[in-house]
Amino acid sequence: MDPDALAQLHPVYGVIFLFKYPTDVPYTSADKPLEGSFDHEAAVNLWFANQTIQNACGTQALLSVLMNKHNKDGPEGPEAGYIDVGDALRDFREFTESLPSEFRGEALSNSELIRDVHNSFAKSSPFADETQRTSGDSEDVYHFVAYTPIGGTLYEMDGLQPAPISHGACSQEQFPAKVMDVLQRRINRYDATEIRFNLLAMVRDMRIRAKDFGDAEMLEREEKKRRDWQFENALRRHNFVGFAGEVLKGVVSHKLKNGGEEAYKKWVDDATTKMKQRSEQKKMGGAGEDVEMGG
Template sequence: MADGGGWSTIESDEGVFTSLIENLGVKDIQFEELISLDADTIRTLSPVYGVIFLFKYLRDPAPSSTTPQDGTYETSSSSDVFFAAQTIQNACGTQAILSVILNQDGSHTPGGGAPPIEIGSELRSFKEFTAGFPADLRGEALSNSEKVRTAHNAFARASPFVDETARQARDDDGDVYHFIAYTPVNGVLYELDGLQPYPISHGECDAGSFPEKVIGVLQRRIARYPEGETRFNLMAVVRDLRVQARETGDVELLEREERKRRAWAWENTLRRSNFVGFIGEMMKGVVGMKDHEGKYDEWVDQAQQETQKKLMRQ
């Protein structure tokens, strides 16, 4: 993959993903984290347009151009699937999101009364512009989209100590994580992974069978990991639950969703903030107060003793 080009790592978070697509002009869509891997959980959120799966990236051999580990490659040039190769680091979260959104904006919507996703003029223009592009060129066009990159970077964690252009989707142990999308298009369940050479077909799938079908695929994928591995995250792409609440007159649901949106807005504000200066000033204030009271040395000794106790317990 090429250099990150200014794309920062973002969290796998329902509030982040929802706000990101709203900033891109997408309407009446939100993300919901799935805390259990079962079909009934997905079905309760119906209509579900697709899911975003986050997992620890295993350094397997280079992908085969003929056979994926599960499913079959869709190599037909006439395939009506929006698929872009991942050409840069750090953008795989947004790329997975768009892999669902841009495949559910018209006749491909999985049915069951679900309206097509309103993707907005910016994404509509991008999709039309790249309609005839091969996957690698479409990936380059995505990585060079200033609008998409700006929306993506708006949710990066603020830090004065990190070079944003060098970030990777790693945890504290140095593991690399990757996002992919699963969505039904034209009656077929597709796995859309920008690190693969083609979309991967997992067979026939409609709105009614999507929950069971995608859970089966995910279970097979998770089974390839060592026993005890739990670092996975699954997010459903669903219709804005506030719309449903207004249509059905469910006041309790509407109030709950409005509270959730306010919490998301607050959390996203915190993500954009750099608190280093505030923490520094607070520490200077505390030190000054202890020094003024004549208790500075006592305070430091007590802190050292507590630290030693914690080290001894480890």
């Protein structure tokens, strides 16, 4: 939340704010937002899409910034006002820019490219948690919105709202301080104990900066980050149920081969006894035993 820290990442194309969706007060209003003002004209002139599909607010927030950075001669300057999004997204923007905002949202869900990229970051869920459906407790819901300077104005791009929200005049140099003021006021509307927020900055690829500065160490760090991200994403999406089943079968086969059925039965009985002991201690408020991880 430090404007100077954000300014050091220049050029900053925008920020994406994650917060807990409020359920105790109305979130949307057709008349006036809680802060700022609806700019219905901007909903036509800028690339703004209403969110029509669930669980896509993060992707939509990213696109709300990317699709509006195509003006090399805007007040933001050529560095912060222009991003080469490539032919596919450029064609998509040109195809949808004449559509109403609600139809742009539908076009997002119908874009095979955007859908495939979005789903490539979805985690694997081999089991459905039935307790979530029967417990009666409502799950916390979180939402992403984007803030970006466009044409000399600070806009909040939220697909659940009827139009972009203007937060007043804002140059690229003023953006770090002005957006932090807006976000701080927004956070202050929550209880002081609420800390579940996240803020992401959309900046130019840091590898480009490393190359411009001739910083080989920084370049290697950035390359390593991307290798780690790729591995983590593959790990998150992988379904380990089959792997776990094969390991279990291998362990059982090893026990039977080396100790016979008696050793196998004793192994199972010992494990069952320990599990019952831990369960009883848990009910009584005890700490229970430490679980040993053997090789």
